[in-house]
Ligand SMILES: Nc1ncnc2c1ncn2[C@@H]1O[C@H](COP(=O)(O)OP(=O)(O)OP(=O)(O)O)[C@@H](O)[C@H]1O
């Protein structure tokens with residue numbers, strides 16, 4: 024059974040100037056995790072807000088746990104949990120106060136709300152910070168509390184909008200752990216992210232979206248195959264480019280490509296470090312000194328490049344910065 | 351009934367916030383008390399009123415009304431703050447009555463007004479304010495004040511939900527509130543104003559509220575209202591009509607704005 028269905032959603036902002044969603048469709052099978060992967064401005068938050076009844080679509084339809092989102096928003100709110108892109112908890116109140124208040128709003132009654140708050144604080148390792156105002160929490164603690172608030176009553180479908188954006192690597196790891204726990208417990212989850220790695224770690228299925236449309240969908244493996252797996256990259260002096268193209272092409276079995284500006288020769292490889300070793304050996308035999316050599320795992324940028332032929336809009340400048348840095 | 355319960359939980363949150371940030375309560379009371387002292391001692395000596403008991407008798411109702419009028423700003427900035435934090439999204443995604451949050455906030459702000467009015471009343475008493483009507487009338491006056499603050503709180507809800515930025519909210523609220531409180535009979539007679547402003551001042555809800563309170567506190571002097579005009583003859587009724595009009599217009603608008611927030 025499908026727990027979430029979005030069919031041909033359109034959302035237009037600013038009197039037609041921005042088509043945030045442009046006929047977006049997706050679905051989530053009950054008990055599975057779907058990751059919506061896309062760059063800044065792709066429409067991730069917009070689709071989450073529509074599915075969680077916070078925003079009305081201009082056209083299209085959607086249902087959550089079999090309930091029509093447009094016709095019965097009150098019923099939908101009873102079965103969902105939402106942790107938005109920005110932690111939505113009361114900064115001035117303590118973690119404990121927040122959870123008790125939300126528990127009461129879920130009609131648990133004061134006593135049960137207190138019990139549940141303590142359980143959740145314990146589970147998300149916030150017991151020590153329970154009596155401190157949220158404004159003293161770190162970004163990771165805030166996100167965990169926000170997640171806890173969305174789990175007060177076990178939701179049938181959970182929505183997480185970029186749960187790890189802005190967290191440091193440790194915070195991200197912790198958050199992944201927490202989410203994996205939930206997934207093991209059998210929750211149906213729709214999660215948005217900008218990181219392929221995150222989708223890879225957490226999701227059964229991935230839909231890639233860009234400018235309000237789905238541009239690819241599949242399992243993480245299938246998508247990576249589509250992108251072409253790992254790439255071997257070598258940077259050499261101008262004089263050695265021709266020869267290097269030849270060597271890398273031979274090892275890869277595919278035609279190597281060249282980024283002239285930064286003298287980067289690259290080609291897809293399937294044998295990982297063995298290919299790396301082979302290339303190094305051949306370069307050495309040819310008397311070529313490589314300035315930089317490496318294997319690159321496909322990133323969201325590569326997915327985009329492969330799927331759309333362009334780098335994700337807002338990320339472009341960042342990628343160019345990186346390239347400049349390498350020069 | 352669960353809707354009532356939801357509202358009460360939100361109202362309690364409001365009080366909890368006050369207890370966590372007592373500065374808010376302190377400053378919301380210090381400012382009006384300061385006004386009482388400043389007007390009483392700085393201007394009080396130079397304003398000739400012919401009022402037995404002195405200027406302070408006329409002043410206190412004016413400051414009471416001015417203070418509750420600023421509930422508009424308080425509600426607006428509180429809501430804007432909640433929106434900025436994304437908190438409104440969480441409330442709106444909960445299975446609760448969709449207007450609970452805004453109703454709870456307006457009630458919470460009225461509770462704050464009770465405290466502020468009580469402190470001001472005491473401060474007024476200390477500097478010589480002595481309402482000459484009975485206890486019942488005085489109590490009715492305070493109920494009127496609370497009700498007026500409550501009505502304006504709903505205007506604040508709309509301002510708070512409409513503005514894009516919490517700082518804008520402050521400015522918009524002040525731009526609405528300041529002319530209303532000063533183009534009135536609250537602090538000085540309207541008779542000195544140009545004719546057009548006099549008309550405005552006379553029909554201004556702040557003036558009718560001030561006149562109504564003066565009446566309920568046992569004062570004769572209506573402080574400059576043109577004799578014979580409807581608002582000056584019937585300040586209580588006019589004020590009541592204003593409050594009802596404000597609520598009839600702004601409650602549905604605000605609730606609708608909240609439901610469709612961000613659309
Ligand atoms: N309230 C709004 N008014 C006007 N345009 C908006 C509004 N909200 C979103 N947009 C636009 O709609 C598009 C999709 O925005 P959305 O927030 O859904 O993207 P996103 O994928 O969540 O991005 P991010 O990764 O930055 O969170 C963007 O172009 C954005 O500028």
Ligand SMILES: [Mg+2]
Nearest residue numbers: 067068069108
């Ligand atoms: Mg977003």
